[in-house]
Amino acid sequence: MKVAKKKPKEEKAAKPDKEEAKPMKKKEEKPKEAKKEEKAEERTARRTPRPARGQRREDADMAAEPTIDWVPTTELGKDVMSGKITSIDEIFKRGLKIQEPNIVDKLLPNLEDELILVGGSPGKGGGIRRTPTKRTARMHKSGRRFRVSAVVIVGNRDGYVGIGKASAIEHVPAIAKAKAEAKLNIIPIRRGCGSWECTCGENHSIPFEVRGKCGSVEVILKPAPKGVGLCVNNEMKKIISLAGIKDIWSKSFGNTKSRVNTAFALFDAFKKLNMMKVADVSVAKAKSSLKSNKKKGIEAE
């Protein structure tokens, strides 16, 4: 990016020296061939590093993102960089706050992200065409000023999920900001097998029923036996599958069509999973008694 910006400037700086700040009309008198050459030069200078508007710029930003140039600014970041902290569980155990997204990048390298379709525009023939970003407008004396917001979920499909919401003037930076925010909000997901219909003891569902709330939306999550799948709507499915949960039942109340609130209510429910204290002994006992009961039942039959 920097190289690209410098080049045109140099050219511009060089031109006045040749022409010695002649008026614009003189420029047109130049021979056509020289003009063509100049144009071609400009094109080549632009083409390589400098991205155009829209899609290309996004790619360039993505390329510029990698964590190689990361200089940690927080104590936690320095510890992670130097290798003192090697697992993200250590951070959660000590109750530290993650203030740099690069920490998460380094400790959870196989992180995936998903966009929640929060926005939409009324389409032809009724209904709403959903879009990943929501555009809102505020009135100004000279017209409307727009702002775009996005909700991004990050997770590794194995027990870690984060949610982030951010807004910006344009589409791409809003998503990038939301993604960074989601990395800061990452939490561990307590998984288990809390269904009485299933005593496998594997981490395919959640250990107990929880409810989360955001705005008017309330979400109840219930453990389900193996093979049920995710009984939730499609947007929530994205979050739950990124958390690494395979079977779940749910129920929701309120204005669930406000997708931002639904996503955050679900995330609130996930947080509640971690807040509950469960004595492992009692769980183990319950499981063993269930298993023995099952065996007895089989024998009785």
Ligand SMILES: [Zn+2]
């Ligand atoms: Zn199970």
